[in-house]
Amino acid sequence: MNTVQTDIDRVPPLPSKLKVLLADYPEILQELQDALVDVMRSKSLEPPFEFALWRLEDILSHHMINAGAELRSAKEHGDPKAIEVATEKDRVMSRARSMNSGLSDLHELFDFFTENKDAWK
Template identity: 40%
Template sequence: MIWTHSIPQPPVPQFLRETLKDYPEIIQDIQDGLNEIVAKYLERKWGTPFNEVWEELESALSHHRFEASEALKEAEQTGDSQAIFRAKIKFDAVVEARRGPSLDELHDYFQAYKGAFE
């Protein structure tokens, strides 16, 4: 999704960017989800999507946790120790990401650009 709105894209929280730094595809998936929600609210011109953003983060991280879990199971079935190691590292990163995303950055974003949603 190309961002075409007059305000900046909503930020993926720093904690998530740091925790998932080795998985840019996950960070991009989260960014795309946030962008879609914000774009929808910008078009409506009412309300702010703060609650929906939280649900999007939870949903995206749950989805990627499931995928990482499945990849780990597949790697374990092959017995390939390097594949198991890589899959375990990714699984652990996604689990860690689910534990601590702070919404302060997103809250500040919506406060700074609240006029765009009215």
């Protein structure tokens, strides 16, 4: 995964559970990482942890909605393989977006923004 260095020379960490859940979707992991870097660079976004969380939620919500649409489309076309793939993607995206699963352990991300709070002064 490509990462961009910030002026504090660290990149906000992706939550571990998201990395596991989305291992088969590297493009989504990169999109999430890029969003965290954007929050880091946008020093006017305060409080940064909350903005980072909102960005993650927004991106995951978008992918969850798209996965549901892909599943509906696959069912309409009746292709069993496409239905199987879309069902799995819909399940993964729903879990990733859940505050009880993919977004349930944000300690590392919270700690990152707490440790780097001076970057927003």
